[in-house]
Amino acid sequence: MDVPLRSSAGVPSSRLEEILDGSDRIEELSDTDNEYEDMGTATPEEQANIEYLDSVRIPIRDSLKTETLKVQDETHEIILPYLEGNPNDFTLNAYGIPKLQRERHAHFLKKVIGDYPPQAAMMDASRPWIVYWGLQSMTALGIDIHPYQKLVAHTFSLAQHPTGGYGGGYGQLPHLACTYATILSLAMVAGTATYESVDRKTMWHFLGRMKQADGGFTMCEGGEEDIRGAFCAMVIVSLLNLPLDLSQDAPARKAGLTTFTDGLGDWVSQCQSWDGGISAAPGNEAHGAYAFCGLGCLSILGPPKETLPKYLNLPLLTHWLSSRQCSPEGGYNGRTNKLVDGCYSHWVGGCWSLVEAATSIPPSTQLWNRTALSRYILAACQEKKGGLKDKPGKHSDAYHTCYNLAGLSAAQYKYVYDESVNKDIGSANLGAPYHWKTACGYEGENVIWDSEDTVRGIHPVFIIPYRSVYECRRYFETKEDF
Amino acid sequence: MAAYNFIRNWLLTIFHSSLHLLRAILYRLNIVRLIPTKKNSMPKYYHDDEAWADIEPLPQDDGGLHPLAAIAYTDEYSEAMGYLRAVMAKNEFSERVLGLTEHIISMNPAHYTVWLYRAKTIPELGIPLKDEIAWLNPTALKHLKNYQIWHHRHTIIDALGSPEGEPEFISTMLEQDSKNYHVWSYRQWLVKRFDLFNKPEELEWTADMIETDVRNNSAWNHRYYLVVGGRDGKPSQELAKREIEYTKTAIRKAPQNQSPWNYLSGIIRAAQLPKSTIKDFALEFADLDRPDEVYSSHALDLLAEIYAEEESSRAEAEKALNLLATRYDPIRANYWNFRKGLLDQPKLTA
Incomplete structure (x- = not known):
């Protein structure tokens, strides 16, 4: 043998x-x-x-x-010193772990939403993302973003396309990812004028054009169809409380579809791969970021307890998600045999609230290792110059800052689905995600953070503050029509 | 036959793998154009260009206020975008527009608007699609993680109606980044679009990728897609048997590699075979009677599942899960303990 x-x-x-x-x-x-x-x-x-x-x-x-083994070994060599010691000379908390470097990150985030040099032209189509990641990171750290309210609404009004939806900037074609980041940013800064800046009717038409005969959504006209589209579309329809009926000009009507949700659960179901994870589109490889999109989409379609088991093999998915936690780094990777990366702190770490809401587990038990994840985030992903990152040796950026902090929040709180929350909203059209709450801060064994290292609670489906989610939906529920 | 094997091995030794060999041949035949176009260091402007005299550019409108995350565009980029907005507003599709999109893509390849407009321009102008692919190749190699380039390629190849040369190009890309998500997804689309499921080369190539790195999960996913995932119906017993044997060999090379273990379970599930089919195999790597000699935590995981299904083996399932939680995969202790809790729940009769 x-x-x-x-x-x-x-x-x-x-x-x-x-x-x-x-x-x-x-x-x-x-x-x-x-x-x-x-x-x-x-x-x-x-x-x-x-x-x-x-x-x-x-x-x-x-x-x-x-x-695979070679790069894994090389990566361990780079990361381990940060998990064992404190090469950045950060102040340590009571558990001997680097504190959350609030001031450094606050300083970094101010720069994130500020001006960029000409070399940044590469991100000209991603500016809504930059703003979303920056603002969301600020709210996670408890920084007041109200001073940016007018500027946020102004920045995005320039990117709204006359035919509906938002592009990356002025004159760019509408795109679901840009629209998603825009709507979340607008919801965060809130206010009547901000809400009213969205043309919901053209938005409804735009989303109707994205709906495909097979139930999924494309990212833009003539663009790729993948599970990001399914998630982004549901976030927008739900937050803006748009009618579920497809507009008469929606091409999917020719295939007999009449609503945004027709065939959607089944389409997401087809994205579950042979190893239990969720992929970008049917047949592709399972991937952490797409797993969150799939679970997020289903958690908007209905209560997770109903939709997740209906459309997914949940035990298999749980097995796959669990396997993403890297040993001994503690952070998550996005795919089998790939490297740990701080952004999956959210993409995978953020899946747990949704999965736990659909799984019967005794209250004191849990499915994953919060301690190991928060160790990785605090010890290995904080950049000395501010911001958070993929792993030691990489630069911090807005994207990794946002999703590391969201992952930290997932580790620090227990988010639960509770029908008795917000009885006044979310009874109709895609109302399921308005019944989440923070049950408590996580207080189990092996907590390794002080209260000063704790980030704010984040809505587990929308990844913006709870209040922003509920206020936005409440506002648009008062609308009879457009 | 012996002579053939000798030459084949000799070639493989020189070129390390058949992929290297293929690549070398492609270089020779000049099928893959790898030399990137040299970037012009001189900025290109349109306002003093006769060919563009009839166009009034549409400048960026910042609406008076200074927006967030504003980019201090170079004059070159700013002007080119102004001309693009102007031609888009007019729905102009022309040679000069094609040049303009190329210019902007060279400055910002992540600009989906430009790609989409280029994709619309090509059929309007009747540009030979093969020329477009030849232009695309060096750009794709330079920007491996770009979504737009792959979608553009997808659009063009779909219109072209032939996958000729594509597998070779994909191989070249995967040599740079063997787990590139876009490239593999594109390959899956290609297989479906041109029905390459039964083409022996496709499975051989996938086997080569697995041979090169048995831990490449993208390659395992592609194999599953070819064999089961992309097809209708459940796999035949014969096929399942072949896949199980193939996977066993791969696991023996590196038992602590989760990809083939997942693959094995996936095949068993798809073929609706009992999990106990692979019990003896799993026992080779983790025997509960010899808890100090566990060669794969994934074998323990599988055994726990098999025992959990057997009415009389609950204690064994618990033992396997305990070994995982306390010794062989402790970072997932919560998950293994959760699985232990499930053992007490009444079984759903299948």
Whole structure:
């Protein structure tokens, strides 16, 4: 039989089993070519971190070398010093973990929504995203975004297309991703004038043009059909309380479809792949970001307890989501055998509230490892110059800042679906997502954050503050028509 | 036959893999144009260009207030965009518009508006679609993670109605980034659009990709798509058997690799075979009687599932899940404990 023997080299925990004394343990680890540990004796915090990492490490390693293993090993070399020690010299919290660097991030976020040099022309079509990521990160940190209200409404009014929806900027064609980021940003800054700046009637026509005969949505006219479209469209229809009927000029009517939701659940269902994850479109590889889009879409179509089991093999999905948590890094990757990346703190970490709402689990139990994720975010994803990032060695940016903070919020709170929340709204058209609440801050074992490291609660489907979600829907529920 | 094998192995040694060989041949035949167009360092303007004299550009309208996340565009970019807005407003499709879109794409390849307008211009002008693909190749290689380029390619190849040369191009792309999501998704579209499911080369190529890196989950996904996912109906027993044997071989090379384990379960599920079909195989890597000799946490996971289905093996299922939670995959302890909790629940009769 050709079962390869487990290679013991490079598996600290298997070596460590033979070592009894704690200080020897540090010496033993310093034999690896890890520069950081060569620098001297470990502090008590570092020792505790190293012990924690050993406690979550998979003690099996195959010897077969392939490209995947090579890049994984290289990545570990880069990340581990940050999980073991504190190379950034951040102030540590009571648990010996870097504090949430609020001031640094606040400073960074101000720059994010400010002016960009000419080289940034590459993001000319993504400006609504930049604004959304920036503003959402600010609200997560508790920064008041009200001063930006007028400017936000103004910025987006220029990108609204005469035929409906929003583009990346003035004169650009409407696109569902841009429209999604725009509507979320407008909902965050709120206010009657802001809400009224949206042309809901042309929006309804635009979304009708995106609806496809197979039930899904394209991102733009002549563009790709994928699960982002399905999610973005549902977010917009629901938040703006648009009629569910397709407009008469919607091409999907020719195929016999009459509403935005016709065939949509089944289409999402087809995106569940053979390993349980969710892919961009039927047949593609399962991917964390698309998993969140799929679950988000279904959580708008109805209460997660009904829609998730109806359209997905939930046990298989749970297995796949669980497998995304990387050991020993604690953060998530987006696909099987890919590298950990801080943005999946949300894309995968954010799936758990939705999955838990659809799964019968005893109140004290949970499905995932919040401690490991928050360790990764606080210790490995904070950039010294401010902002959060993919992993050490990368630069911080608005995207990773937003989704690391959203992931941190998912780890720090228990978000629950409760029909008794907001009895006055969400009884009609796609009203399910208006019944979420924060049950409590997570207080289980192994909390590794102080109150100062805690971000604000975030609505688990819309990824903006709860209040923004409920106020927006409440406003548009007063509209009889357009 | 021996001579053939000798030459084949000799070639493979030189070129490391058949992919390298293919690439080298393609270079020779000049099918793939890899040399990127040299970027003109001189900015290009339209206001003093005779050919554009009839167009009044539409400048960016910032509505008086300074917007958020504003970009200080170069004069070149700003002006080109002004001309694009103007021709789009007129619905002009012409050679000069094609040049303009190329110019803007060179400055900002993520500009979906420009790509969409270019895609509309090509059929209007009757530009040979093959020329468009030849133009696209170096651009695609430069911007691997770009959504627009792939969708544009999809649009053009769809209109062209032939996948000729595409598999080779995809191979070249995957050599740069073997798990590129857009490239693999595009390949799945290609297989469906041109019904390549039964083309032996497609499965052979996928097997080569798995051979090169048995941990490449994108390659496993493509295999599943070819064999089961993209087809109607459930796979035959014969096919399932072939896939199970193939996957077992792959697992033996590196048992702590989740892709083939998932694949194995996927095939079993699709073929509606009992999970116990692969019980003995899983036991090779994790025997509960020898808890110190576990070679794959994924084997333990599978065994836990198999035992959970067997009425008399609850204790074994629990033991496997305990081993996972406490020793072989502790980061997921909450999940394994949740699975343990499910063992107590009354079973739904299938």
